[in-house]
Amino acid sequence: MDAVWEAIALHTPFGIADRRGPLCYLVRGGVGVDFGRNADFIDEQTAAAIHTRYPRLCMAPSLTDAIVAHAQRSTDAAPPYSMPGDVLRERQTDGITLLELAASHGRWGE
Numbered sequence: 001m002d003a004v005w006e007a008i009a010l011h012t013p014f015g016i017a018d019r020r021g022p023l024c025y026l027v028r029g030g031v032g033v034d035f036g037r038n039a040d041f042i043d044e045q046t047a048a049a050i051h052t053r054y055p056r057l058c059m060a061p062s063l064t065d066a067i068v069a070h071a072q073r074s075t076d077a078a079p080p081y082s083m084p085g086d087v088l089r090e091r092q093t094d095g096i097t098l099l100e101l102a103a104s105h106g107r108w109g110e
Contacts, residue, residue, distance in 0.1 A: 061100055
């Protein structure tokens with residue numbers, strides 16, 4: 001169980017996932033595909049079947065909302081130069097985050 005938690009916790013920092021072993025590397029890759037990065041290998045029929053079984057449910061805005069809500073509860077949850085800190089700052093200053101913009105321009109257009 002610790003390996004799964006570690007893989008999820010460490011998949012966002014650049015360069016870390018590549019050094020933490022196959023599980024962390026695969027989580028980072030899977031999350032990237034979920035956001036439409038490197039998703040060209042999934043054909044439309046397979047993508048439709050996946051999204052029918054596992055609806056996206058406005059994934060990027062929902063995820064961002066959850067990160068922001070958690071970050072607003074404690075400065076320890078969103079230190080400067082961390083992913084949650086950046087998401088909170090972007091949401092507060094621009095109203096939309098780079099994560100949401102990237103997802104809206106990704107293959108799944110969300």
